[in-house]
């Protein structure tokens with residue numbers, strides 16, 4: 193790689209950075225010429241969607257992106273890429289990419305009668321229509337929505353601020369059931385987010401002398417090798433296993449990792465809390481708890497220890513449907529391990545009271561002293577306070593907006609926990625769209641949100657609610673079922689290779705997204721769309737920048753970097769240390785301990801009483817399960833889990849990509865062969881999946897990998913190859929498993945039922 197060594201413009205030795213960095217950037221260039229290509233070094237990001245920032249090298253010839261390779265020097269992925277980045281070109285240059293802003297008459301919603309317009313006309317319409325809604329109903333009647341953790345999210349908040357509405361958040365994601373429940377659990381328990389330590393905080397990774405591989409990794413309701421979710425790459429787990437980490441997997445399905453685990457606990461979906469509490473019980477019974485950590489750094493241990501006596505191994509075995517000996521074996525493995533970490537997945541948030549599961553998981557880690565030591569749970573603090581993308585902070589947009597006039601207008605009366613994390617309730621907002629109460633919702637500004645196909649539960653409610661709005665804006669890469677159903681103005685977003693950006697939501701490194709090619713047609717980055725559209729609603733003070741680069745310079749203003757200097761390095765790792773609760777680095781006041789009110793890890797969580805809940809974690813059956821609803825189970829005897837991630841798709845995306853579709857051509861429901869036989873279903877048959885909320889059909893895939901009492905159905909299917917004028921919205925309602933999932937959060941307003949429902953199955957016509 194001689195060709196990419198050169199001189200930097202920035203003198204890094206003299207640069208006044210906010211803090212010391214780990215890696216030596218000398219000579220690492222961000223662009224160079226090689227074999228007739230211009231090579232651009234960058235960090236991948238959406239769109240299309242992903243939670244990660246893998247290091248990439250983009251090879252460009254004559255203005256065309258010809259190939260992408262993994263950047264072997266980037267510590268994050270060390271040269272490896274998953275199929276979606278390798279097939280990125282198929283999405284970037286797809287014939288169906290939206291290329292121009294478009295409008296459609298409101299009476300044509302659902303029909304493909306979009307007309308091309310200019311950006312100015314698009315912004316004129318948005319200004320006129322949104323101002324009419326604001327005038328008539330107030331700014332709070334606009335809902336600005338986002339999808340999952342793409343880098344646009346922090347900026348979406350700016351759009352809401354510009355429009356003056358408090359209603360900004362995930363679009364129709366029942367119970368904010370993606371990461372928010374777990375993050376809130378951990379902030380109450382430990383005063384912040386803590387994640388597994390796979391050496392990702394170090395620029396020299398597994399070779400760093402301070403790092404040690406976890407003694408034991410618990411992969412809990414997560415499939416990291418496929419999902420690479422929330423800034424964790426699956427191959428990190430594999431690298432730790434190579435270095436001796438033991439593996440415990442908790443999953444109703446035999447995943448690739450479960451097949452390699454020391455212990456695999458094949459739980460009934462929705463019962464995880466019972467298992468965690470039993471593991472805690474067994475550890476205490478065997479006197480394997482970390483007494484020093486508990487004495488010095490924890491609060492309410494005695495109450496906790498007393499409470500988990502209710503959950504012996506036999507309770508977990510019976511409730512979760514697993515072997516009692518295996519529960520004990522897992523507990524002893526964790527209790528004896530020199531260190532352990534818990535890699536949790538969205539399966540937790542996808543049960544109604546998953547918020548409590550998250551709390552219990554942290555109790556298990558605290559009980560065994562697995563905080564802040566190498567190979568345990570370490571604090572995921574934002575890099576140099578740059579949390580612009582995952583958890584937008586108010587200061588980021590300081591001075592760029594008028595304060596919200598009616599912050600009290602969030603619809604969280606029922607859910608004080610949501611107010612505590614400044615989140616909205618998508619469930620309440622859908623109700624408001626339907627009923628006009630507590631106040632009407634009349635306009636949508638939807639970015640990266642294919643709600644009808646994917647994010648929303650009960651799309652049969654969402655579709656009519658969207659179609660009766662006064663005005664809808666959709667920003668996407670493609671004409672999705674949601675856009676076809678409801679967009680009055682449809683705006684084309686740029687892919688990551690077509691724009692610049694900064695990454696930094698993953699708490700290890702700051703990174704730059706470098707532009708490799710010109711945007712297709714008139715596509716623009718979401719960020720630019722937001723500041724251009726936002727300017728129509730804001731006064732002069734908002735106009736702090738007039739370019740994307742200016743915007744990123746503004747965001748980086750406290751770090752000592754500019755966008756250009758960050759791009760020069762491509763990535764930058766701040767210094768990292770362990771045991772921050774001992775050095776005062778977890779608390780804003782610099783005193784030792786955790787950043788909770790008690791200053792300790794809270795086994796007993798006083799704040800829970802504010803939400804009318806028990807301060808200790810306890811088990812509750814899912815609202816619809818064979819045990820809680822035997823009446824329903826008579827008709828719908830199987831447990832339904834949905835949406836397990838697949839290699840080629842990111843949610844509803846990539847159905848257009850020929851190679852990704854080849855991996856996974858049709859919607860499939862995984863059924864145990866004995867169960868299938870009972871219902872007369874053969875491999876490849878179309879199956880009607882039904883419950884008390886609705887029904888859909890998917891193709892049977894028979895496999896002994898899944899529990900006999902459970903079926904696992906795909907989510908987010910639509911058929912972009914269909915004619916948009918055939919009246920089916922790309923077939924979005926035919927195979928849509930979300931018709932069987934209620935828009936109904938857990939008691940605190942967080943958590944939902946995407947992975948724990950009841951259903952019946954029967955052979956269907958094709």
Ligand SMILES: Nc1nc2c(c(=O)[nH]1)N[C@H]1C(S)=C(S)[C@@H](COP(=O)(O)OP(=O)(O)OC[C@H]3O[C@@H](n4cnc5c(=O)[nH]c(N)nc54)[C@H](O)[C@@H]3O)O[C@H]1N2
Pocket residue numbers: 243340341370371412413414415416418419420421422442443444445447459460461462463464536537538539540543833834835836837838839840841842843844904947948
């Ligand atoms: N390729 C790809 N990657 C993705 C995504 C994608 O769509 N495609 N989506 C991204 C997003 S937004 C998210 S939130 C993450 C999620 O990533 P993951 O957390 O990995 O989510 P899933 O694959 O839905 O579920 C993980 C595992 O939980 C198991 N499971 C199902 N129900 C239960 C249960 O009740 N208890 C337990 N213990 N396990 C259960 C499933 O069988 C599955 O193996 O992935 C992200 N990454």
Ligand SMILES: Nc1nc2c(c(=O)[nH]1)N[C@H]1C(S)=C(S)[C@@H](COP(=O)(O)OP(=O)(O)OC[C@H]3O[C@@H](n4cnc5c(=O)[nH]c(N)nc54)[C@H](O)[C@@H]3O)O[C@H]1N2
Pocket residue numbers: 238239240241338339340341342344365369370538542639640641642643645646647648667668669670672685686687718834835836842843844845906907908929930933946
């Ligand atoms: N049944 C079931 N339903 C689920 C889940 C499940 O496990 N089971 N998982 C849930 C979870 S955890 C999540 S997070 C949600 C995810 O829900 P979403 O984030 O809404 O996922 P998608 O629908 O794939 O993505 C929305 C749209 O974003 C567009 N897009 C991608 N990149 C960009 C970009 O850079 N800019 C713009 N403007 N648009 C872009 C895509 O083309 C797509 O149409 O789904 C939820 N739905």
Ligand code: SF4
Pocket residue numbers: 236237242243244245246269272273274275276277278420
């Ligand atoms: S996880 Fe896959 S799609 Fe996401 S950035 Fe990495 S290689 Fe690309």
Ligand SMILES: [Mo]
Pocket residue numbers: 340369370371538
């Ligand atoms: Mo998610």
